[in-house]
Amino acid sequence: MKFDVIGDVHGCYDELHALFTDLGYERKNGIPYHPDKRTPVFLGDITDRGPKSIKTIDFVYRIVMEEKVGRYVPGNHCNKLYRYFLGNNVQISHGLETTVAEFQALSKDRQAQVKKQFVELYEQADLYESIPEVNAIVAHAGIREDLIGRKDKETAVFVLYGDITGKSHDDGRPERRDWAQDYHGDRWIIYGHTPVKEARRINQTINIDTGCVFGNKLTAFRLPEETLTAVPSQQPYITEKFKYFE
Template identity: 25%
Template sequence: MNGRIIAIGDIHGCHQEFAELLELLKPTKDDRLILVGDLVNRGPDSCKVIDLARQHRAISLLGNHELRLLNYRKNKTPAAEIDRKTDADTFQKLRPEDWLYLESMPLTHYVEALNTVFAHGGFLPNEPWQRQPASIVTRIQSIDADGRACKRSDSPDSPPWADLWNGPPFVIYGHTPRPDVYKLKWSVGIDTACVMGGHLTAYILPEKRFVQVKSRRRYYP
């Protein structure tokens, strides 16, 4: 495998932090840039994030925020009827080429040489990861007492899915914002809450190194 694999956590419209991180990383044509979803919403400029992703030939994975915007569009929901303000703002600003970019996002990306899969949210344990639907892969945070995927806020005492995941494969994911990287034997969570005033995190393979930039400010909520 030539070059590095560079995974970057949830950007959420934070284009300045994304640009700063890319400047530190200096990706070459041999490197593979993988953005683990939620490029858009909440932060200052989703369109500029998509422009940078396209410019650097990133593999951008489908996150729950992209999925929600695509569903509004598919269902022909008027912007005025979108109840989340940040969704409505992004919905109105996205250009035709941005919608095409969102529609082209794969759900997962698997690197066989490293037996590693990249996804936005994660997976239910004890089920083949390849067969799990977008509703799970983009949204899962925890596992409730009945073994079902749930949001952390809906079941605060339930364990994170990653605590119950015994690979292979190794999973690199975002979606669940934390103050620090969440590194376990079989997974690493790299959403370090940039849009909430935290950091934007990159994880570089095969060297297993983290690079971070501090958020310029808290953009959300």
């Protein structure tokens, strides 16, 4: 089997379509199918900050839930949107406000449909995806080797938010340990969450969040080939969003 793991989309719907084209997918009734039967895998944060989060939800839902030709794991933004849809008291900030604005502009019937789609998508997803056919694990913010196989709270926090210390940088960014430096497993760990200018490969890990929503590019990592495909972003470039590992 062959897989295309897609980095953080964040509502960049047009770029996602362009990426599927560059990856060689063909459309049937609007759904991408690859002639080589490749499987797309979304590594979380499909919404927020970008211009078309609702269309992205529709698209990913159809691929994963209706046609069952793709896979999805949640990210921290997905978790927050899920809690919003459940009626929990969450802060409408840090990008969620863009998705909520789109959502609130819809008719009541359409709102009910989108909410149902996203809740179903989120609830059926595993916290992280094991793909033994290509010796890989897809986890939104990564995963330590000792956490693989676990689904407890510690693992969930790591997978959704990274190896956070509980402290913050001066600019408000959460302080994170660079866990990939200490990973020595033989399975690929494919993740995103922290935007980087270029896909960052350390040991047998690769960060493919190349900050499409911040004006850089949208990237996919292909397995078993271990190759990268990327398309340029159509969003304004924001330099300060790419400083974490620089």
